[in-house]
Amino acid sequence: MKNLLIAQSGGPTAAINATVAGIVSRAYESKEVDRVLGALNGIEGVLEESFIDMREKIKSREDMDLLCQTPSAALGSCRLKLKDMKDANLQIEEIIQIFRKYEITYFIYIGGNDSMDTVDKLSAYLADHHINDITVVGAPKTIDNDLEEIDHCPGFGSAAKYIGTTFLELERDCHVYATKTVTIVEVMGRNTGWLTAAASLARVNGGRGPDLIYLCEIPFCNDRFIKDVEKQLRGNDSVLIAISEGIKYSDGQYVSEQVQSNFVDAFGHSYISGAARVLEDIIRNTIGCKVRSLALSLMQRCAGHIRSTIDIKESKLLGIKACECVLQGENGKMASLIRTSNFPYKIEITAIPVHQVCNHERRVPRSYINSEGNDITDEMMQYLFPLIQGEDLEIQYKNGIPRHLTLY
């Protein structure tokens, strides 16, 4: 028996299940694959032998379509990172024993930075120990868009489309009153500002979009912020501002630090939120106009009802590629994509060594941010624009809400 195992990890996206659909559809076509298993809750589910048979859950074209339009990880997720190398070996040996028990020849792990670290550790162990009959491959996903060696990450385009559309709608909403109002919107992004930059997509049809955009790549300065807002208020009644949740002062302190909850997740990342609230208070106490803050919070990563067709297609293609990589024994690879042309937008699906990706974080280049550090440049817009194209107008609704596929 040669069985294929799939697992998902890290934060959910609206496109991660399209990658599962890509893997499953390719595996179903292959004579090299017997059972197709899904591990529940990522590598945790592997260690707990918590598996489901995908052929029992995804039987028809309709199931496949529904899986594609279901946001968030349908197989569940985890935040477990393999322990540092010495202990990791014990965990890896345990995982390999489980692979042997279930005759798992192929393992594909879908996730972001931390999940690619797991792929790297597992595949390196297999190589070091000359275990050639098990292949481990990564498939990328993250709304954060912070993976190296890939033009953009699956899931990002749909989140960007949600964010651009939401800023367009917020601009309409904020614009209605003829009173001076500042609205500060917090977008996800602990260390990288890609998602926040996507707020600028509200401008693609000529709208104003956000008046100011602050990414976490540029040290934040309260005084400059107040001056920026004052300047905007001179010309406009309503000022709409996008900020990354992870904006920091030049000394490295998070703006949100005074309100954050001290919660630390399993990867050791502190739980950041509340930067917009801090800035709301600053504007109230200095300028004194009407001011409010809001956060796009979990909605920006799970809004499956508004997704980019390009993103869903690419996510599926990367799943197919990851499946081909395991079938060809390309241990330690991650499916990736290269942009070969911007106008017209063209990509190539490829595969790269996962060690080039894991534990790195791709930050927004300085040239994508304007010199004042309060907006993006045309270069960023050219990068973002193709990623939100196409609407899922065939999304299936039932009883007035979208249909989803539940795997467990």
Next chain:
Amino acid sequence: MKNLLIAQSGGPTAAINATVAGIVSRAYESKEVDRVLGALNGIEGVLEESFIDMREKIKSREDMDLLCQTPSAALGSCRLKLKDMKDANLQIEEIIQIFRKYEITYFIYIGGNDSMDTVDKLSAYLADHHINDITVVGAPKTIDNDLEEIDHCPGFGSAAKYIGTTFLELERDCHVYATKTVTIVEVMGRNTGWLTAAASLARVNGGRGPDLIYLCEIPFCNDRFIKDVEKQLRGNDSVLIAISEGIKYSDGQYVSEQVQSNFVDAFGHSYISGAARVLEDIIRNTIGCKVRSLALSLMQRCAGHIRSTIDIKESKLLGIKACECVLQGENGKMASLIRTSNFPYKIEITAIPVHQVCNHERRVPRSYINSEGNDITDEMMQYLFPLIQGEDLEIQYKNGIPRHLTLY
């Protein structure tokens, strides 16, 4: 010349411009109407003679369709309420002089409770002073769904569809980790829980939806809340909770009171937000599991990209009805709707005296809330279900984001 003036007021919705489209399309057909004017920023724009010519802005079927899919008040809004009766008379006389100057025979004001008060005061003055050549009529809108004498308010259905869909997606997102987590979601509603109840629509296809729903109609009790959450956590890893922003303790104090910003809007309503954050702290300090709070904030009232077809159709029909009322001289009426059947869903468009509506607030009946006060009943579900039916699959996108029509 017999000119028609339209203005919008109060909080924006995703459907309020469909009502403008209804009025305008009916007015264009009528030989009784010469110019069709729009006042910018509601009654404020009337007092400032800030008018636009609708025939110059809405020329084609395409413009009309775009107006319908544009969320938030395309003519702008205001929070101005006519002053108490003595001063109000001066303001009303000023308004009537402006009507005379611009030969305005017909005035339609689209709005909620406070806006209907303006319609009532204006129309009562006209009647009391036997001014028969000016007719003032109201057209309802409010996502809050709190108007009396109408089965449900235009704009509510689209907001309910957004909320139901978002809770469905949040449920997916919260479900992925196998760790005990409480997610508290704050929904708009200062005094009425209609919008919060719409979270239950996430269940219409068999999903769990929110595990607990607290409306502001039921006095909130911290101890009972903690017990409810503990009970849910015994059976589930992830607990999803919907609360109204305006939940209050039995002594009348808002739960949010310790964090609210003391901002008071022009209608004298205090600015409430932060109840979910208070409850987040309560759970953290008592149960101690992972807990987070978020708010659907402005997104729930301006998410034009996901609207209920029924809501948009009814909003347009109410605009047409309001226009017919002014043309027939039915001074002091508000266009309204009566539900004549639930299965199949049927409504009748009607008109009622606006004084029956203004300054009242329709709260959720006790029978729509379960006996424990932590969920809704089937009766509520039957009421809500028809209002979110139908998707705008023909919504026009351009460059990856929805197209909107800008009037000014």
